[in-house]
Amino acid sequence: MIRTFRIASLFSGCGGMDLGAEGGFSFLGYKYKKHNTKTVYAMDFDKKIVDIYNDNFANHCLVANIRNVKSTSIPDHEILTGGFPCQSFSVVAQNPKRLGYNDEKGQLFFEMKRILTDKQPKAFVAENVKGILSANNGEAFPLILREFESAGYHVKYKVLNAADFGIPQKRERVFIVGFLDKKAHDKFRFPKRLTGKESVPVSAVIDQEDSIDPKYYFSKKAIDGLNKTKHRNSMNKGRAQKIDEPCNTVGAHLSKVSLNSTDPVLKINEKYRMFTPREVARIQSFPEDFKLTSSKTTNYKALGNAVPPVMMWHVTDSLLNTLGDKD
Ligand SMILES: C[S@@+](CC[C@H](N)C(=O)[O-])C[C@H]1O[C@@H](n2cnc3c(N)ncnc32)[C@H](O)[C@@H]1O
Known part of the structure; x- marks a missing residue:
């Protein structure tokens, strides 16, 4: 039995x-x-x-x-x-x-x-x-x-x-x-x-850029600020993810991600953006039918944890x- x-x-x-x-x-x-x-x-x-x-x-x-x-x-x-x-x-x-x-x-x-x-x-x-x-x-x-x-x-x-x-x-x-x-x-x-x-690269789980809501992109002001800082090179190496590799660890506070934080972000066509909650769910290996029913902030927190x-x-x-x- x-x-x-x-x-x-x-x-x-x-x-x-x-x-x-x-x-x-x-x-x-x-x-x-x-x-x-x-x-x-x-x-x-x-x-x-x-x-x-x-x-x-x-x-x-x-x-x-x-x-x-x-x-x-x-x-x-x-x-x-x-x-x-x-x-x-x-x-x-x-x-x-x-x-x-x-x-x-x-x-x-x-x-x-x-x-x-x-x-x-x-x-x-x-x-x-x-x-x-x-x-x-x-x-x-x-x-x-x-x-x-x-x-x-x-x-x-x-x-x-x-x-x-x-x-x-x-x-x-x-x-x-x-x-x-x-x-x-x-x-x-x-x-x-x-x-x-x-190993599975992050490119396998990110959406087409033309389907991404503009709210996930960092502003020109944030990018200009980043370009002025001396950390620029280390940031590009560390936090902007290489899309042909697995992503760095996603954490619980992705809703507060900034270009100065250590959380992973995407740089595509010279534009920086955060991962969407659905992309984070995939980076964490949740199936596509897992429902993300809360606010953006709570979804990020739950998924990152x-x-x-x-x-x-x-x-x-x-x-x-x-x-x-x-x-
Ligand atoms: C690392 S997360 C667990 C994630 C979960 N194992 C998963 O795979 O989705 C730790 C959880 O502990 C909860 N927690 C923290 N303190 C607690 C407490 N005193 N009683 C009950 N839950 C608590 C938090 O709300 C958080 O969701």
Whole structure:
């Protein structure tokens, strides 16, 4: 009999991680098969972003602050997922005795640990920025691993790059995977870079220039200002994307992108413009039918924060191969 793995998702955002864990979508002509999974719980405290989630998934995402979520209110599940927010680890590592009291966001992994301790799913997947490895002179990350271990899990981690999985973006993220069962831990292998597949350039996912709304272009004043600055050359090299390569990492604040910021922009025919939300969705490997139903600002924020669904699809595939999807 085919087993279905129930997933509970924390910090679900607009559901990039959840979509990848579920599968059953297409991206750039490739079909990512449906996994034997079912999302039974999702939550995030940003109502506007949750609205995007609920416009796209059958499962209903709750608006809640994780700190107020009792474990008993979460249905039983086999896999817990969460891209826990990672700000303020400096506070954590410098002042361990005050963990959980003074910092708003740096300690949310403790909430994930609390739920793991109480619910004991077979496995979990956590995702975070690569910088977490070196935060606080390298002290924060081992602390996080120890916390997950003390919840009863055997953990492994690896930095994966979205560009290695047919995604048109250089985005490095740490995936931490944990298992209750030591044998499953030993058996698990992170997905390998796809060989024989060229990396996908950003040109594969940008729209024709004549279809772009003028509001996405930077003004002549902004470009003249840029040309006067001494950073001009480094900017052209760093932020204006080469369209024959995967894009640099897209972040959550693309709505505020300026020519002086570090976020990626496009330079086409001597004109500079920002990516449209739909282009960002493709750079993040969301399928074309993923609905972007919020304001431009919220769409950018939700998409920039998301785990690329294709990346999570590969991690889930490896996880399910380990857990075995048949009784
Ligand atoms: C990195 S994003 C997660 C993105 C998501 N995994 C995806 O793939 O689309 C982190 C999320 O945590 C949410 N968040 C931050 N603090 C929270 C809290 N205290 N309770 C619930 N959600 C929180 C944010 O609103 C944000 O959507």
